[in-house]
Amino acid sequence: MAGKATSFDIAQLAGVSQPTVSRALRGSPTVSEQTRLRIEAIAKQLNYKVDKNASNLRLQETRTLALLFFEEPSPDDTGINPFFLSMLGSLTRTCAQRGYDLLISFQQLSANWHVDYEDSRKADGIILLGYGDYELYRAKLEQLVEQGTHFVRWGFAQEGQPGTTIGCDNFRGGIDAARHLLQHGRRHIAFLGDASSHYPEFQDRYRGLCEAQGGEGIIANPKLQIDALNAQEAGYAAAMQLIDSKETFDSIFAASDTIAIGAMRALRERGFDIPADVAIIGFDDIPAASLTHPPLTTIQQDYRLAGEILVDGVLKQIRNEQAPTAVLPAKLIVRKSCGAH
Amino acid sequence: MAGKATSFDIAQLAGVSQPTVSRALRGSPTVSEQTRLRIEAIAKQLNYKVDKNASNLRLQETRTLALLFFEEPSPDDTGINPFFLSMLGSLTRTCAQRGYDLLISFQQLSANWHVDYEDSRKADGIILLGYGDYELYRAKLEQLVEQGTHFVRWGFAQEGQPGTTIGCDNFRGGIDAARHLLQHGRRHIAFLGDASSHYPEFQDRYRGLCEAQGGEGIIANPKLQIDALNAQEAGYAAAMQLIDSKETFDSIFAASDTIAIGAMRALRERGFDIPADVAIIGFDDIPAASLTHPPLTTIQQDYRLAGEILVDGVLKQIRNEQAPTAVLPAKLIVRKSCGAH
C-alpha cells in the first residue's frame, strides 16, 4: 500500500463503504456491532490513524490550544522566567488530560500574533502568558475580543479588562511579603521592580507593600523603589543602585525571585550579610529559590492550579460558556532570607 | 459575513476565481501584479488567514513538529529536568526560525506514542526528549524507523542505533569532570548516578570517570558508585547512603546537576564542608547550578546548539536527506565546588 492507510482502504478491505468506516470508528450506534468489530480489527492491523487535517477541516475544530509566550526584552533563551516554565508543565499536563494538544510559540509582544492562531485554525483557543508592557497588550486584547477569539490571559486581573484574565493576588501577596518583613523588625523596606502602570503585576505588589507599611504608620520612602525588569541582571543592577544611593534600608522586597537572586549577588559582593544586615523576600517561588544562600523566603504562586484554570477557562469559552476573570491566592513560603526561626 | 473569510469570499469581492486568490497569495508568477495587489488588499482588509487544516490536507504536510517529552518516574510537574526546559526554549525558537510550529506533549515512556503523531498527520516529524530506560525505548524506535517516521532523538548516541540520535559526549565529559577533580588532588571519587546499561548517558559518564582514574593509575572502587535517578531526592538519598557506607571519599561526581544539588544538601546536613571536605562536580549546567552554595562546578551541555541540530535533523529527514547521528562537545564550567582558584 502506497502511503498511509485511509478510511477508503479500510472500507475496501472490510467490504463496506467509507462512511461506514468513519461511523464505526467514531462509535456511532447506527453501525452493527459485528461490522464495527471487523472494521476496528482492520484499522488496528493497518495502523490506521484518522487524518487530523481532514478531520479538523470537516469538523471545523482542531482540539488544539495555542500557548503564546511573550518575552519582552531579551530575545535569547537564557532569560525564560522559571516560573513560566513551571507553568508550562502544568499547562501541558492539563491539556493532555482534557484531550487537547498544545501548540507552543514564543512571540514578541509587538508582533501581530493576535490575528494568527485561531484565524488560521491551528487552534481552537489561545492562552497568553508572559510579562510585558500592558499598554502594548491592551489594544490587541481588545481586537481579540472583537474577533470573538477564545482566549485567556495570565497576568494582572482587574474588572473591565478585555477578555478573561487569570492572575494571582499580587496586592495581597505584596501585603503578606511586607508584613513578614515588618514582623521581623524591618522598617526600611526597599522595593526592586518596575512600579509603573506598564507592569501592573509589579505595581500591585508594590501597592501591597505600601498598604502594609501604612498599617504600621510607616510612610514609604519613594527613593527606596527602584525600577527593575524581570531578570537577574536587572535585580543585580537595581540592588547596586540602591546601595550606592546611600538611602537607609534594612530589607528588600524583590518583585520576583529572579530579581531577588540578582540582588542577593550584589549584596554579597558589597559585603552585606543576609539576613542580618539586609533581609530579602522574593515573589513566585521558582525552583531555584530554595537553593540560594540563604534559601529565599518568597511568595508562592500556585502554577499548578493556575495552569488548570487557564486551560479550563479557554475550554469553557470554546463551549460558549462564561469564563470569569479570577484571582488566585498567593502564599508566603518562609525560608531563611528574612531571619525567621 | 458569517464565520471566517475564505478564499471564495475574497474571490467574489475581487471579481476573480478562488484559484486566482490562492495563487496570488502564494506569490505565483502567473497572476498579474495588478490583481495580486488587489487581492492582497482585500485579504488584509478581511483579516483573511489561510485555513491551515485545508491547506495541510491539500499539501499533505503540516509544517509542524511534535516534541515528545518523556518522564520516567514521577508524574508530577515538580520534577521536570531544568536542562530539558532550557532545551525546550532552544527548540521552540529554532522551530519558529525555520517556519515550523511546535506541538508539545508529555508522555509516559510506556504509552504508545510511537504510532500517534506523524500517522495522524498532526506533525511532519518528531523530536524525542527525555531520559529513560533505553531498553524500553529501543523497540519503539525500531518501529518508528520501520514506519518511515521522521524523528530525531536526544540522548545516548552510538553507531547501530535505530534512527538518528543527537547527544553530547558523555564519555569525554566524564573524563573532563574526573580530571578536574584529580587535578585538585582528589583521589577517592564517588559517582552518584545509575551506571547500568538502562541509563546509557549516566553509564558513559561513569566510564569516563573510570578511564580518567585509570590514567592516573587509580582503580575505581565500585562501592563508591551509588545508583541514583535524575532527581534531587535521589541525589540526597544516594549521598546519605554514601556517607553511611563509611567508605573513604573526598569528592563526588554527580551524574547530573539535579543529583548534585540533592547531594550537596545531604553533605551540608551531615556537616561536610564543600569543597574542603568533599569536592563535588555535576553535569548539565542547569541555571540553578550557579546559585548553589558554593556555586557548582559542572559539565555544560550546549542546549542551544543541541536544539538547533535536533530541529534541523528532523527537517533534513523530512526533505529525505540523511541526518547523521552526532555527538556534541561538553564543556567544563569551573565554579567553586571543587576548590578551584
Place this chain on the structure above:
DNA sequence: CAGAAACCCACATACGTATTCAAAATATGT
C-alpha cells in the same frame, strides 16, 4: 494582417473525513 507567442485567468478536481438523506435489508405484527 495572419499566425505565433506570451500572458492571465477559470474550470475541474483532489486531499480524507463526517454527516445528511435516502434506500436496502431485516425484523415485527396482524
Place this chain on the structure above:
DNA sequence: ACATATTTTGAATACGTATGTGGGTTTCTG
C-alpha cells in the same frame, strides 16, 4: 403472506485550499 416499523448501509456532498489543464485575450513578429 403482506404491510409496517426498525435497523443498517451507501450515495452524495461539504469542509477550504492548491494545482494541472485548457481557453481567451493581448502583444509581438514577419
